[in-house]
Amino acid sequence: MPAAFPATAAPRTRRLNLKVLAAGAALVLPLIAVLLFNLGRDPHSVRSPLVGGPAPAFALQPIAGGAPLTLESLRGHPVVVNFWATWCVPCISEQQSLTAAARGLRDARFVGIVYEDEKPRIEAFLAERPLDYPVLMDPGARAAIAYGVSGVPETFFIDGEGRIVEKYVGPLDRQTIAALVSKARGSPR
Amino acid sequence: MVPILGRSLILLALLAASAGSLLALATGARPSVAGWVWSRRLAYAFGGLMLLANLTMEYALLAHDFSVGYVAHVGSRSVPAWVSAVSLWSSLEGSILFWGLVLGAYVALTTWANRDRYPEHMPWAVGIWLACGAFFSFLLAGPAQPFATVANPPLDGPGPNALLQNHYLMVIHPPFLYAGYVGMTIPFGFACAALFAGKLGHDFLRPLRNALLLPWIFLTIAIVLGGWWAYEVLGWGGYWAWDPVENASFLPWLTATAALHSALLVERKGVLKGWTVTLIAATFLLTILGTFMTRSGVFNSVHSFTQSAIGPTILAFLAVSLLFSVALFALRVDTLEAEGSLTPGVSRDAAFLVQNLLFVLFTFTVLLGTVFPLVMEAARGVQMSVGRPYFDQMAVPIGVALLFVMGVGPALPWGRATGQQIQRALVPPLLGATALTLAGFLLGVRSRWTLLALLCGGFTAQVTLSEMILPVRQRMRAHGEDILEALRSAGRRGRRRFGAYVVHAGAILAIVAIAVSSTMGSSKEIQLREGESASLGAYTLTFVKGEVVQEPHRESVRARMEIEKNGQRLGTLFPAMNYYESQREPVGTPAVRSGLTEDLYLSVHNIDARAGTVGLLVLVNPMVAWIWVATAIMALGGLVALVPPLRARALAARMAAAESAPAIEGLQ
Numbered sequence: 094m095p096a097a098f099p100a101t102a103a104p105r106t107r108r109l110n111l112k113v114l115a116a117g118a119a120l121v122l123p124l125i126a127v128l129l130f131n132l133g134r135d136p137h138s139v140r141s142p143l144v145g146g147p148a149p150a151f152a153l154q155p156i157a158g159g160a161p162l163t164l165e166s167l168r169g170h171p172v173v174v175n176f177w178a179t180w181c182v183p184c185i186s187e188q189q190s191l192t193a194a195a196r197g198l199r200d201a202r203f204v205g206i207v208y209e210d211e212k213p214r215i216e217a218f219l220a221e222r223p224l225d226y227p228v229l230m231d232p233g234a235r236a237a238i239a240y241g242v243s244g245v246p247e248t249f250f251i252d253g254e255g256r257i258v259e260k261y262v263g264p265l266d267r268q269t270i271a272a273l274v275s276k277a278r279g280s281p282r
Numbered sequence: 283m284v285p286i287l288g289r290s291l292i293l294l295a296l297l298a299a300s301a302g303s304l305l306a307l308a309t310g311a312r313p314s315v316a317g318w319v320w321s322r323r324l325a326y327a328f329g330g331l332m333l334l335a336n337l338t339m340e341y342a343l344l345a346h347d348f349s350v351g352y353v354a355h356v357g358s359r360s361v362p363a364w365v366s367a368v369s370l371w372s373s374l375e376g377s378i379l380f381w382g383l384v385l386g387a388y389v390a391l392t393t394w395a396n397r398d399r400y401p402e403h404m405p406w407a408v409g410i411w412l413a414c415g416a417f418f419s420f421l422l423a424g425p426a427q428p429f430a431t432v433a434n435p436p437l438d439g440p441g442p443n444a445l446l447q448n449h450y451l452m453v454i455h456p457p458f459l460y461a462g463y464v465g466m467t468i469p470f471g472f473a474c475a476a477l478f479a480g481k482l483g484h485d486f487l488r489p490l491r492n493a494l495l496l497p498w499i500f501l502t503i504a505i506v507l508g509g510w511w512a513y514e515v516l517g518w519g520g521y522w523a524w525d526p527v528e529n530a531s532f533l534p535w536l537t538a539t540a541a542l543h544s545a546l547l548v549e550r551k552g553v554l555k556g557w558t559v560t561l562i563a564a565t566f567l568l569t570i571l572g573t574f575m576t577r578s579g580v581f582n583s584v585h586s587f588t589q590s591a592i593g594p595t596i597l598a599f600l601a602v603s604l605l606f607s608v609a610l611f612a613l614r615v616d617t618l619e620a621e622g623s624l625t626p627g628v629s630r631d632a633a634f635l636v637q638n639l640l641f642v643l644f645t646f647t648v649l650l651g652t653v654f655p656l657v658m659e660a661a662r663g664v665q666m667s668v669g670r671p672y673f674d675q676m677a678v679p680i681g682v683a684l685l686f687v688m689g690v691g692p693a694l695p696w697g698r699a700t701g702q703q704i705q706r707a708l709v710p711p712l713l714g715a716t717a718l719t720l721a722g723f724l725l726g727v728r729s730r731w732t733l734l735a736l737l738c739g740g741f742t743a744q745v746t747l748s749e750m751i752l753p754v755r756q757r758m759r760a761h762g763e764d765i766l767e768a769l770r771s772a773g774r775r776g777r778r779r780f781g782a783y784v785v786h787a788g789a790i791l792a793i794v795a796i797a798v799s800s801t802m803g804s805s806k807e808i809q810l811r812e813g814e815s816a817s818l819g820a821y822t823l824t825f826v827k828g829e830v831v832q833e834p835h836r837e838s839v840r841a842r843m844e845i846e847k848n849g850q851r852l853g854t855l856f857p858a859m860n861y862y863e864s865q866r867e868p869v870g871t872p873a874v875r876s877g878l879t880e881d882l883y884l885s886v887h888n889i890d891a892r893a894g895t896v897g898l899l900v901l902v903n904p905m906v907a908w909i910w911v912a913t914a915i916m917a918l919g920g921l922v923a924l925v926p927p928l929r930a931r932a933l934a935a936r937m938a939a940a941e942s943a944p945a946i947e948g949l950q
Contacts, residue, residue, distance in 0.1 A: 100313045100401035110612050113556075117608030124653070125601045128574065131656045132593055180440045182354050182432075222434075 142241075144260055148174075148251045149239035153206065153229035156215055162204070162227055164255065171201045171277035172251040173270065176242050178210040179218045184246040187264035188224060194270040195225045201274045206231050208245045250277045284347050288338045288429030295331035295382070296419035298324045299412045307409035310478055313401070321408050322393055328415050329390025336383040339376065339428060343369050348439055351430030352376050358441030361835045365447050371456040372442035374577060374592070375428035380456075382418050384464040389415060392468050396489060403486055406475035407468075414467050417599050425592040447835055447862065449871070451511035458504035459531060463569045465497025466534055469541075470566035473559040477610050480617030482548065482555045491545045492924060494562060498538045499920035505531050506913040517870040517885035519805065519901040521909070524673040529652045530572030533645055537565040540641035547634050550696065552621030556611070557638075559618070563607045564645075570600045575652075627698040633691030640684050647676045678731050678797075682738055685793050688786055689742030692749045714744030727802065735797035739790050746790065750783045781923025788915030795908035805901040807887070812894035819902055821882055822846040826854075828891030837861045838871075839889050841896045845875065845882065857884040857898065880904040 143149075152161040164172065175191060177184035195203040203226035207215055212230060219228065231237055240249060250259040250273045258277045261269070302324025309317030342350040343366045346359055356369045356376065371380045389411045396404055422428065441447070472490045476482040482490075508531065509521035522528060541561035547554045574596045624631050651672050693707040718740030719733055727733055753772040757763050763771065773780060808816040810825040817823070826842040840858035844851070855873035862869065872885035880902055887897035 098313070098315050098318050098398070098401045100405075108613075108616050110616050113615055114608065114612035117611060121604040121608055124571075125597075125604065127653060127656050128597055128600070132597060179436075180438070182436065182439070185434070185436065 143249075143257050146257060148172075148249065148255050148257045149236070151206075151229075151231075151236045151239070153231055153236060155227045155229055156207070156212065156219065157227070162229055164251070167202045167204075168255060169253045171198075171253060171274050173201060173203045173274065173277075174240070174249040174251065175203070175205050176208045176237060176240070176245050176247045177205055178208045178245050179214050180210065181208075181245045183264040185222075187246055187266075188222070190265055190267045190270060192225045194267055194274070197267075198271065198274050200278070202226075204229060206236055208237050208242060209234065250274065252277045283349075284338060284342050285350050285429045285431040288335055288342075288350065289423070289427075291331050291335040291338060292419060292422045292429065295328055295335065295386075296416060296423050298327040298331060299415035299419050302328060303409050303412035303416055305409075306405045306412060310406035310409055310475075313405070318401075318405055321405055321412075322397060325393040325408050325412060326390050328412060328419075329386035332382040332386030332415075335422075335429075336370070336379060339370060339379055340367060343367065346439075348435040348437070349432050350428070351432055352379075352428040354432045354436055354439050356442040357439040359438050361441050361447065364453075365442060365835065368453045369442040371460070375422075375426045377456070377460075378418065378421050378426045378592075379428050381460060381464055382415075382422060384460045385411075385415055385418060385467060388465055388468050392493065400475075400486055400489065402479040402481060403472065403475040406478040407471035410471035410474045411467055414471075421592060421595060425595045441835070441862070449511060449515045451507055451514060455504060455507040455511050458500050458507055462497045462499075462501025462504050463531070463534070463572070465493075465500060466538065466566045466569045468497070469494040469562045473562040474607075474610060476555075476559055476618065477614040480614060482559065482618050484549065487545060487549050490562070491542065491549075494538060494542055494545070494565075495920060495924050498535070498542060499917050499924070501531065501535050501538065502920070503913060503917050505535060506910065510910060513906070514874060515869075515871065517872045517899070519803075519872075519883050519885065519899065519903065520800075521906070524648075524651070524670055526652050527572075527576050529648050530568075530575045533572065533648055533652075534565045534568040536641050536645045536648070537561050537568060540638050540645075541565060543634055543641075544638050547624075547631065551624060551631065553624055555618040555620065556615040559615075560611065561638075561642075563611070567600070567603055567607060568645075568649075570596070570603055574600050625698045628694065628704055629698050630691050630694045630696045633687055633694060637684065637687045637691060640680055640687065644677070644680045644684075647680065648673070651676070681793055681796075682731065682735050685735060685738040685742055685790065688789065689738065689745040692783070692786075693745045711741045711744040711748075715740035718743070722798075727798070729797075729801040732797045732801045735794055739794040743787070743790050746783050746786045750780060750787075753779075777925065778923045781919045781921070781925075784919025784922055785916045786919075788912045788917075788919060790912075791915065792909055792912035795905040795912060798905045799903050799909070802905075803901055803903045805899065807897070807899050809895070809897045816900070818900050820848050821900075821902065822849075823884070823898075823900065825896050828889055828894060828896060829856075830891050831858075835862065839891050841884075841886060841889055841898070843873070843884060843898075855882075855884055857886045859886050859889050876907045878907065881906045 148164060150164050152163040154161050164174075173191075173194075175184075175187075177188070179185070191203060191205075195201070205224060205226060205228040207228060207230055215228065215230075229236075240247075244262070246262075246264055248261045248265055249257055250261070252258050259273050261273065302321055305317055305324065306321035309321055339350070339352065341347075342353050343357055344363060346353065346357055346366070348354045348357060352373070352375050356373045357366060369376065371377045389408070392411075393404075393408055469490060472486075472493055476486060476490070505528075508528065512523070513519075513521040538561075541558055544554050544558040544561060548558050574593065577592055577596060624635075626632075689711060690708070693711060695703060695707075699707070715737045719737045722733060722736040727736065753776050754765065754768045757768040757772055758765060761768070761771075804819060806816070806818045808823070810816060810823075812825060812827050815822055815824040822845075824844040824846075826844055829840050829842060831838040831840060838858045838860045840856040843855045843857065845853055845855055852875070855875060857873040858871045859868045860871055870886050872883060874884075875882040881904075883899075883901040883903055885899040885901075887899060889896045
């Protein structure tokens, strides 16, 4: 059968097979509904049991040198603890927002804790892009373990009493930082 | 520079695909030569642009151009070049780009191969393929952009997922999976074209079936490679866990296998046309569902790409495809008229129907088990998992039934069998069945289901072998040919049939091997100090020492284990724990000593080279190696069945050149 282009147009029929339509809809619509309902749910998300409880204490050496910084010494201020690393691209992208927020929100204290990274790399990084808040080394990842950090960036918002008000996973923007800091400010004393 | 080039290529591909899709569909509705010529050109352009976009990304990966978003995300200067090259499919955006490459290649090549055939169908098919191409180009242009510009490029990146770097199987598994998954778009386009044209005749069945068979072969290999990878890497000693992502690859395989069989009934009897195109459409839709499963973050799985923003976009595409298919079927399925009818009674036809129903039942079982946790979450707000018991309970009986039907069908004649024919066909193979079951029992098989699998496997194996030899015997008897001559001519004439039986032989072997390996193994957990030994069955394992091995992209702590069996030294195994820069959790590498009858499998739980201690999971897994062999046989059989059309085509071309007569159809 030699093929020839163009073909003749297909026959037009206007018969709608209702059985097929009903069966197809009965299968397809619930499936779409279930998938739609579950969209946006993260099966990995387990609410941190630390939220609402006291923030684990730490005393860590700032990369710039000097005495170890303790969480205790920041009592009375809302505290933003940001876990980050130089190998983490989203961490670097959120640092602009963090620096800007640290300048704008004068009452809050910002702290960066280095997660799974080496001192020379951090120093080289900070020489190029300095941060406006102290960056602390976390040898043996003790603080990261105490805070249950499973990846970076993760940021903890702590109120003046030393309670964790919120844990944020992923890169932050300025609005979110401002909102969560005011939540840390406003929590009952 | 590179990001802009990449983005431009993607945008051009989007343009070519959407314009080509609209034009081709319009050409389908109002045939015109110019419309068809330009539809084809746009299909080639789409394939070419996707190729260029992928080459651009490869260049960026190998040149460590961290101004490209994807490279900044998965690239690293500290990994070997081959890891950089395969990073293309190590993460979300790159894998979608790779999807585009595979789709582009399939579309361009299939369009080219059929450029002057099937004028009623091809424009519709190209329209559907390019619509899919437009969607994936859109994903790459927006929601999953691999060529985003990084404003302040980092000096170095984290490197790809450690699992990808850990084992070569993870490097070759994804390309096979994509070749299978993406390839299902082609038969879907053909099926839609058959509905649009209102015609599924004998001539169009061949491209439809071949378009289905090729990705089916890839998907078969990919599923087993995935299992093999899990076995060699994950360290829990098994190869299949009914994980949502494993199910995602298995579901379209089930419907595609069913469709390959129902297409035979269309060919033989002219019936089940609507059913066959439904199965083909279902196969495609299940691949999109699978893509949603792995990339939306909705399903909890070891393999899923973590939290991504493209879930809603893929769901929208899935919903549109589902609704489009339902509407198209409801409007057009009645145009596919049956040309014959099925005779009721016991026959090969009936076996085909049973087989099809079993496969569909299997599909629904797996689909239900996969989606059920989501239903529960939606309805009751509880998190739950159906888990292995459900799947095993359902899959084992269906698998054994399929194994049996695979023997009954080929043993029976087409049409309608008389009582005597049935008896003659079914009784002798019972000998094979009894023999295999007895052998299994003597070797210590006591599980009821495994014995039943051996019974059905033995039955089906005998039928399959005799069906393979039958044409050779017939030729020897009828034409007086010697065995070699008969083999050659039988192979020439009935290659598709022969290939199909090779696939069946592989499937029997696979099912029996799965049954034996999952019921006959033994395992033990041991904790050893340097110099200490432990034993499992006939094996004695001695922990000599722990060693630290530095490699460019990882540090590996391995246990030197001396292995003896029945007092004879077998060699040394090195189960290891690997540490990667990009990952906090170490990745284990089990050591497997594969043999014809059983594997010895060692997996490290904990190891301390300095303290000289190791904790191991030791398993003896019987017959596992046969699963890999069986898959190779199945793939080979598929290839044998696929090759004739190519040869027939070459032959036809030669004949056409010689006689300048159109003699393409009707050969073979």
